[in-house]
Amino acid sequence: MNDFLExxxxxxxxxLLLICYTFAFSIGLQLLALMIGELTNSNTQQFLSSADDNTILGGSRFFMYALLAIGTFGTFYLPSVVLQKREPYNDYFLTKTVPYNFYILAIAFLIAFAPLMALIGEWNANMTFPESLKGxxxxxxxxxxxxxxLIKKIVMVDHMTLLFMNLIVLAVFPAVAEExxxxxxxxxIFQRIFNNMHVTIWVTAIIFSAIHVQFFGFVPRVLLGAFFGYMLYWTNNIWVPILGHFVNNASVTxxxxxxxxxxxxFEDLQSYDSYSIFVYLGSFILTALIAVIFYKKSKSINNNGEGLD
Known part of the structure; x- marks a missing residue:
């Protein structure tokens, strides 16, 4: 037993091992994607410049789907799975059985918070820097x-086949791999470092948002990452935040x-609807109520004494 602990x-x-796996798998599989591009005579610029590739699964669109899928698989899924194989004593993917109503509450939470999220997103998108930081x-x-x-070219489609492909590549794959x-x-790993779950959740959420490299949607994505973190903390079941992540991505798709x-x-899609103060207040109250219910139900099944704690 002592030898095992040592x-x-x-x-x-x-x-460090996770970071090494991330770079190794990401670079290796991105090179594979480039080879696919060479074989199909496709590249990103060709996809962006094509005029009618939004209605058929053409060569350049197939290349983009392959690039996105391989990138997600190599950057997030493979490193985490291989790390779990190398460290079987750490339960990285908690799957404690929980009642189905936790999944319903996760979806309800996202719906309730949507108006406030839109308001925060509008503020983030319109933020300006001081003159000294204009560069x-x-x-x-x-x-x-x-x-x-690139996002506009991928998501703005009017063919059911492409909608299905978008749901797979932009919703299913990222939800599982990123979670x-x-x-x-x-x-x-961070919980073992900080020994404080709230610090762990928010630091992870900040990294989760930063790695997407979309600066004017940074704050809403941090909040989403924190929501997903608390969903895992309160349930010890990673499939709850996976479902929330999927619903968020799929709804946009x-x-x-x-x-x-x-x-x-696409500009219409990105525009933010303005609501009355009562809608935002109702969104806040309903979100808080669902969070309290979520938390109390998690305490009732005694999840917080296991797993991440």
């Missing part, structure tokens, strides 16, 4: 615009499809 890695060693702001907006050009990586591996079929633009 072989267990420290959290810093686990973190940084301009660079960030250029990066954001470039990212939006395994951030709420699974990274939260476990489906809404983009609907907007396209109605002749609306």
């Amino acid at each position: 072989k267990q890695r420290s959290p810093w060693q686990s973190l 940084i702001e301009n660079w960030m907006r250029i990066q954001e615009d470039a990212s939006n050009d 395994y990586y951030f709420r699974g591996s990274l939260m476990n 489906i809404l983009a499809y609907y907007y396209t079929t109605q002749g609306k633009t």
Whole structure:
């Protein structure tokens, strides 16, 4: 038993190993994606410049799907799964059985918070920097615009086949892979470092948002990451935040499809609806109520004494 304990890695060693796996698998599989691009004579610029590739699964769109899927698989899923294989004594992917109503509450929470999330997103998107930092702001907006050009080309489709592919590549894959990586591996490692679950959840959420490199949606994504973190903390079941993550991504994907079929633009999709103060107040109260119910139900099944704690 002592020999087994001595072989267990420290959290810093686990973190270093996870980072090494991330770079190794991400770079290796991205090279594979580039090889696919060469074989299909496709690349990102060709995809962006194609005029009619939003209605058929053409070569350049197939390349983009492969690039996104391989990137998600290599950057997030494989490193976390291999780390779990190498460290079987750490339970990175908690799957304690919980009542189905936790899944319902997770979805209800996202729906209730949607108006407030939109308000926060609008504030974040319209933020401006002091004059001394205008150079940084301009660079960030250029990066954001470039990212939006790619996202617009992918999500604004009017064909059911492409909607299905978008749901797989943009909702299913990221929900599983990113939750395994951030709420699974990274939260476990940080909890061993900080020994404070609230610090762990928020630090993980900040990294989760930063790694997406979308500066003018940074704050809403931090909040989403924190929500997913608390869902895991309160249930010790990683499939609860996975479902929440999927619902969040899938709703945007489906809404983009609907907007396209109605002749609306990506800019329309990105615009924020303004509500009365009563809607925002109701959103806050309902969100808080659902969070309290979620927390109390988690205490009732005694989940907080296990797993991440």
